[in-house]
Amino acid sequence: MRTVIAAAFLFACAASAGAQVVGQNAMPGQSPGYTLTVQSQLVLEAVTAKDKQGHFIRGLTAKDFAVTEDGVPQTVRYFQYEDLSKEAKPLPVLTRNSENITIYNRLAREQIAPESLQKNHYKDHRLLVFYFDMTTMGPEGQLRALSAAETFIRTRMTSADLIALMRYQGGSVDILQDFTSNRNLLLSILETMIVGEGQNSGGTTDDASSADTGAAFGQDNSEFNIFNTDRQLSALQTASDMLANVPGKKSLLYFASGLRLNGIDNQAQFHATIDAAIKAGVTFWPIDARGLVAEAPLGAATQGSQGNEGMYTGAAALAVTTDFQKSQDTLFALAGDTGGKAFFDDNDLTLGIVRAQQAVSSYYLLGYYTTNTAQNGRFRRIRISLTNGLALKLDYRRGYYASKVFAKFNAADKERQLEDALMLPDPITQLTIAMEIDYFQLDRAEYYVPVIVKIPGSELALAKRRGADHTLIDFIGEIKDAVGGFTVSNVRDDVNIKLSDETAAELARRPIEYDTGFTLLPGTYMIKFLARDNETGRIGTFQATFTIPNLDKTGNHVAMSSVVLSSQRVKLGNAIYNAAKRKQQQKNNAANPLVRNGEKLIPSVTRVFNRGRLIYVYFQAYKQAPRPATQPLFAFVSLYRKGKRMFQTRPESVVPNPASELGTMPLRFSLGVRLLAPGKYECQVTVLDPAAKKASFWRAPIKLVQ
Numbered sequence: 001m002r003t004v005i006a007a008a009f010l011f012a013c014a015a016s017a018g019a020q021v022v023g024q025n026a027m028p029g030q031s032p033g034y035t036l037t038v039q040s041q042l043v044l045e046a047v048t049a050k051d052k053q054g055h056f057i058r059g060l061t062a063k064d065f066a067v068t069e070d071g072v073p074q075t076v077r078y079f080q081y082e083d084l085s086k087e088a089k090p091l092p093v094l095t096r097n098s099e100n101i102t103i104y105n106r107l108a109r110e111q112i113a114p115e116s117l118q119k120n121h122y123k124d125h126r127l128l129v130f131y132f133d134m135t136t137m138g139p140e141g142q143l144r145a146l147s148a149a150e151t152f153i154r155t156r157m158t159s160a161d162l163i164a165l166m167r168y169q170g171g172s173v174d175i176l177q178d179f180t181s182n183r184n185l186l187l188s189i190l191e192t193m194i195v196g197e198g199q200n201s202g203g204t205t206d207d208a209s210s211a212d213t214g215a216a217f218g219q220d221n222s223e224f225n226i227f228n229t230d231r232q233l234s235a236l237q238t239a240s241d242m243l244a245n246v247p248g249k250k251s252l253l254y255f256a257s258g259l260r261l262n263g264i265d266n267q268a269q270f271h272a273t274i275d276a277a278i279k280a281g282v283t284f285w286p287i288d289a290r291g292l293v294a295e296a297p298l299g300a301a302t303q304g305s306q307g308n309e310g311m312y313t314g315a316a317a318l319a320v321t322t323d324f325q326k327s328q329d330t331l332f333a334l335a336g337d338t339g340g341k342a343f344f345d346d347n348d349l350t351l352g353i354v355r356a357q358q359a360v361s362s363y364y365l366l367g368y369y370t371t372n373t374a375q376n377g378r379f380r381r382i383r384i385s386l387t388n389g390l391a392l393k394l395d396y397r398r399g400y401y402a403s404k405v406f407a408k409f410n411a412a413d414k415e416r417q418l419e420d421a422l423m424l425p426d427p428i429t430q431l432t433i434a435m436e437i438d439y440f441q442l443d444r445a446e447y448y449v450p451v452i453v454k455i456p457g458s459e460l461a462l463a464k465r466r467g468a469d470h471t472l473i474d475f476i477g478e479i480k481d482a483v484g485g486f487t488v489s490n491v492r493d494d495v496n497i498k499l500s501d502e503t504a505a506e507l508a509r510r511p512i513e514y515d516t517g518f519t520l521l522p523g524t525y526m527i528k529f530l531a532r533d534n535e536t537g538r539i540g541t542f543q544a545t546f547t548i549p550n551l552d553k554t555g556n557h558v559a560m561s562s563v564v565l566s567s568q569r570v571k572l573g574n575a576i577y578n579a580a581k582r583k584q585q586q587k588n589n590a591a592n593p594l595v596r597n598g599e600k601l602i603p604s605v606t607r608v609f610n611r612g613r614l615i616y617v618y619f620q621a622y623k624q625a626p627r628p629a630t631q632p633l634f635a636f637v638s639l640y641r642k643g644k645r646m647f648q649t650r651p652e653s654v655v656p657n658p659a660s661e662l663g664t665m666p667l668r669f670s671l672g673v674r675l676l677a678p679g680k681y682e683c684q685v686t687v688l689d690p691a692a693k694k695a696s697f698w699r700a701p702i703k704l705v706q
């Protein structure tokens with residue numbers, strides 16, 4: 001069971017910074033430096049010129065072409081002729097008996113190598129990209145796609161072909177191999193790809209064809225399907241962006257077992273993907289890895305029976321057919337909008353690759369720097385004509401959409417920006433984010449994991465200075481299994497803060513705290529969290545790996561939760577934003593161990609404390625036994641400086657709760673540190689179980705300020 005437990009948004013009255021799995025995406029007070037930015041946009045057009053008989057015309061120069069954008073003449077700055085006819089010689093057939101494959105150990109790349117000045121690597125070559133979407137294909141589809149790619153490389157590859165290999169498994173786009181003509185290298189990589197990786201993790205449908213899992217209640221999958229489809233389309237957009245720095249036509253062979261849009265919810269990302277491909281000169285050639293499908297009326301044996309009335313009315317059989325058709329419709333649209341063709345209903349997938357290969361012949365590559373520098377996202381129409389009076393048929397793209405600045409974004413653009421930022425491998429530090437991740441055992445299997453995020457209010461007060469009467473903070477987060485790489489849980493939230501004069505004054509000097517919670521099993525996880533100021537467009541990213549230990553296997557140690565250090569308690573009524581409904585929030589607060597008597601303990605993510613305020617220490621100890629244990633535990637808190645003990649509380653004794661199967665024992669301490677000198681200290685928590693002869697220690701650095 002993995003569920004999001006709670007979400008709340010509060011003012012944090014403590015000093016700002018980081019703690020538990022404690023971290024921060026930018027150091028406080030770090031100088032941003034100065035950046036000088038100069039922008040120019042190079043627009044590339046691949047033009048094919050043919051006569052009335054369909055023969056390609058050679059010998060044209062840049063002076064023979066006239067280019068206009070929205071009726072405004074443009075100056076051709078880049079011109080190149082790509083001649084594929086003389087180089088396209090079939091290579092000898094490479095059979096399994098004759099091939100000499102060496103296993104190459106190469107890590108996945110993060111970018112395609114651009115064209116170098118010393119060697120024009122891509123000139124007069126056909127550029128083919130084999131892109132394997134492992135999230136949509138089952139093992140049989142993956143095996144069919146890999147086999148088709150191997151067959152093409154052995155038997156149909158020509159001397160003009162350069163092939164790159166890409167793979168998407170749900171987390172990122174991996175460049176397994178840059179453009180190369182080395183067939184042994186390509187075959188070696190295909191041989192080492194594991195069938196079954198990331199299979200069928202692209203989401204399921206929620207209609208009459210859905211299987212009855214037997215669960216009494218389950219969360220609706222529709223929101224996760226929307227998110228997964230967006231990520232698949234965003235991955236294609238990322239692949240197009242990677243190929244943008246390579247001049248010329250690029251054909252991306254998209255191996256997938258269908259791709260279904262969820263109504264209009266994925267339209268923004270779909271159009272963004274198409275636009276990125278057009279700008280990068282990428283043509284999509286989708287190949288349905290399912291081949292020729294004979295679909296059973298009520299679904300194949302790979303899923304359970306529907307178990308609903310649709311089985312008897314024909315709705316389930318109709319839904320199966322509709323789902324299949326819609327999954328192919330999306331592939332057809334991807335191909336049609338970028339100039340390619342989709343390949344369906346044929347078990348010989350190699351024919352789809354050959355079709356893409358034969359579609360690319362000689363062409364002229366023209367480039368100009370657009371005179372329209374406005375970043376308004378509007379469509380710009382391109383017209384190319386001949387100045388030499390020849391009556392030729394010119395084939396080229398007819399326009400593109402301009403880039404957008406954040407001020408021009410609509411709601412769909414903003415949502416897509418967050419999802420794109422979530423997929424980026426590198427963090428964005430325009431907003432400073434500090435985070436703390438704790439864990440508390442709920443039962444023998446599950447743990448409550450509160451996640452606390454802090455953002456300096458001064459970074460958000462900028463919106464008020466610009467005259468805004470409110471600011472919207474968007475949050476999106478994802479937790480993945482660190483070993484398997486699959487998504488365990490996610491959260492999506494937005495916070496609308498009214499910026500009155502009083503609130504703006506508070507923002508200027510205090511951080512803002514957002515907290516949410518998850519129910520997780522023991523294991524190692526990776527969390528990635530994004531926050532965006534919706535008024536200014538600035539984004540902050542936090543990413544960390546954390547481990548939830550199995551406290552049932554503590555050995556000779558006393559089982560205990562995370563230790564929370566704080567200098568404030570906040571009444572729940574003081575929250576300036578609450579994401580959950582009233583009844584649900586009451587239930588969530590009851591499950592949160594940091595909530596007590598209508599007040600919430602706010603962790604100090606930075607562990608920087610004012611000497612004039614109390615330091616609150618909270619944690620839980622557990623004493624599991626076959627029957628309720630009665631022997632008490634003893635615990636105390638000490639502060640050390642340079643190896644010397646400077647402060648220690650009186651030992652507290654606590655007896656396990658007989659009503660709890662875990663024997664949960666909450667321990668609370670209040671430290672008065674007014675007499676201690678400012679500086680750095682080590683805070684140590686000691687827990688002793690004299691009856692079982694066990695002990696546990698926890699240590700962390702803190703800082704006291706005046």
